[in-house]
Amino acid sequence: MPSEKEDARTAKVEKGLPWFLIAVAWLVPGLGHLLLGKKIRAGVFAAVIVAAFVTGILLEGELAVPHRGQPFSWLASAACFGSGGLYILGKIFGLGGGDPQAVGFAFGNTFLYTAGLMNLLTVLDTSDIWRGEKD
16 A cells, blocks of 8 residues: 555656746756755755856856757757756856867866756756655
């Protein structure tokens, strides 16, 4: 006989994942966790992701865009786009143009990719918490 917790988890999964929660978790790093009441986790994730993104920008990294005939540029773009609202704001304000001649260019790119991928992982973590698969 299933427990009450398992019944609640099944009911949530049957209703479907709230796309609003996923969207805000992607758009603003840490906000998905904050909405789920995980304040410390939200703060830590937000701080780490924003710090990595800002470091990437300051090191003259490039907010990647896909280029025809360059398949790895598509992967880099997906990683950068994972930063959500940070990526959008960076593009709006003309940040992340990148300077291949800059000493920190490669490191900057790495920080930008890492920020985006970490943000995507926090979106997955938000989903797992909402579905009751982890605390």
